Amino acid sequence: MKAFFDMRQLGHAPEIYFRRGAAMPHQEQPRRAELLRDMLIGEGFPIIEPRDHGLGPIKAVHNPDYVDFLPDAYTRFVADAGADALAIPTAHPGRRRGQEPKDIHGQLGWWMTDTSTPLTAGTWEAAYWSAQTAIEAAEEVLSGARASYALCRPPGHHAMRDCANGFCFFNNACIAAQHLTRRFRKVALIDVDVHTGNGSLDILYERGDIFFCSLHPDPKTYPTFYLGHEDEIGEGEGEGASLNILLQHGASEADVMDALDKGLAAIRSFGAEALVVSLGFDMAADDPLAAVAVYPDGFSEMARRLAALNLPTVLVQEGGYLGPSLADNARSFLTTFREAVK
Numbered sequence: 001m002k003a004f005f006d007m008r009q010l011g012h013a014p015e016i017y018f019r020r021g022a023a024m025p026h027q028e029q030p031r032r033a034e035l036l037r038d039m040l041i042g043e044g045f046p047i048i049e050p051r052d053h054g055l056g057p058i059k060a061v062h063n064p065d066y067v068d069f070l071p072d073a074y075t076r077f078v079a080d081a082g083a084d085a086l087a088i089p090t091a092h093p094g095r096r097r098g099q100e101p102k103d104i105h106g107q108l109g110w111w112m113t114d115t116s117t118p119l120t121a122g123t124w125e126a127a128y129w130s131a132q133t134a135i136e137a138a139e140e141v142l143s144g145a146r147a148s149y150a151l152c153r154p155p156g157h158h159a160m161r162d163c164a165n166g167f168c169f170f171n172n173a174c175i176a177a178q179h180l181t182r183r184f185r186k187v188a189l190i191d192v193d194v195h196t197g198n199g200s201l202d203i204l205y206e207r208g209d210i211f212f213c214s215l216h217p218d219p220k221t222y223p224t225f226y227l228g229h230e231d232e233i234g235e236g237e238g239e240g241a242s243l244n245i246l247l248q249h250g251a252s253e254a255d256v257m258d259a260l261d262k263g264l265a266a267i268r269s270f271g272a273e274a275l276v277v278s279l280g281f282d283m284a285a286d287d288p289l290a291a292v293a294v295y296p297d298g299f300s301e302m303a304r305r306l307a308a309l310n311l312p313t314v315l316v317q318e319g320g321y322l323g324p325s326l327a328d329n330a331r332s333f334l335t336t337f338r339e340a341v342k
Helices: 007-011 030-042 064-069 073-081 104-111 123-142 172-180 198-204 253-270 296-307 326-340
Strands: 002-004 016-019 022-025 147-150 187-191 210-217 242-247 274-279 313-317
Touching: 002 123, 007 030, 007 123, 030 326, 064 104, 073 104, 073 123, 123 147, 123 172, 123 313, 147 326, 172 187, 172 198, 172 210, 172 274, 172 313, 187 198, 187 253, 198 210, 198 242, 210 253, 242 253, 253 296, 296 326
Parallel strands: 002 147, 147 313, 187 210, 187 274, 210 242, 274 313
Antiparallel strands: 016 022
16 A cells, blocks of 8 residues: 655644644644654554646635635735734624625635634645645545555635645545545445544535545534534535534543444445545644544554455545654554555
8 A cells, every 4th residue: 555745744833733622733743744654664564655636626616716815815915014924814704794805914814714724835835745745545446455544734614615624624534535536436424533534524515426425522511512423414415415423522542443343334334436534633632622532453454444445445534643652643544444455
């Protein structure tokens, strides 16, 4: 199983964000990807740089105006606010959005939902190549591979069609799933990051050709809030093609596996021909953003159950932060999955 990664993904280096009313060190650091890359090297995974597939596959999923906003947004912000200012939104539209402003500060609030996606000098390049990594991993499966792994960073599953959210700029998993529809009539996307795949839900909510399932704690009390409730099952052509499976805060490994089995059963019923996994290691008990308790052996078991679907599969990295077991959890999952799909 090949892995895909580009060093330019390390360029996004946010220092702080705001959570629960306080400024704190940003959790989504380049070191995350370095640890995962080094683990892959140690375990003998071939790591391949993605080709440049351009903006087309990204704009197939995201609002083209949102995509076009990002390349020079940081430069425009610095020109107005200075290099020492934090490039986050400080104003947002209401429920009646009105019209997009021309001022960079208004545009930040138009295209971003929170303070967790500060722009830095390397943000555009990192987000762009993170998406290219997902596209290349999808290309690998389209070419006949049983599975591939996209070491995407920044992550993507909170990015909605027209806005950044929750550390995420482009929804890499949805981009990969959309790319797979070039060959496969029905694709499933299952999100096993501890946080709601709210961006994926937003993008796929009216689509019937891509089934979406997310396992996460109740969004009434756990970030990213707002989306991911059990009654959100899709609309129009997508009615019945979205499934949110709620976990209790502090859920055990056995609870998570039971939820996963429900998601896998739904994917089988949907008749998926290919699979994308939004893979988050923040399900770990010692993750800095922990809400449930999965351990390395649990990640191995998760990999076995996902591989048992026997579908062409693209694994797309999402969360998993700088806790003590990050590399061990990744090793447990990815080596088990590699063995299972030989």
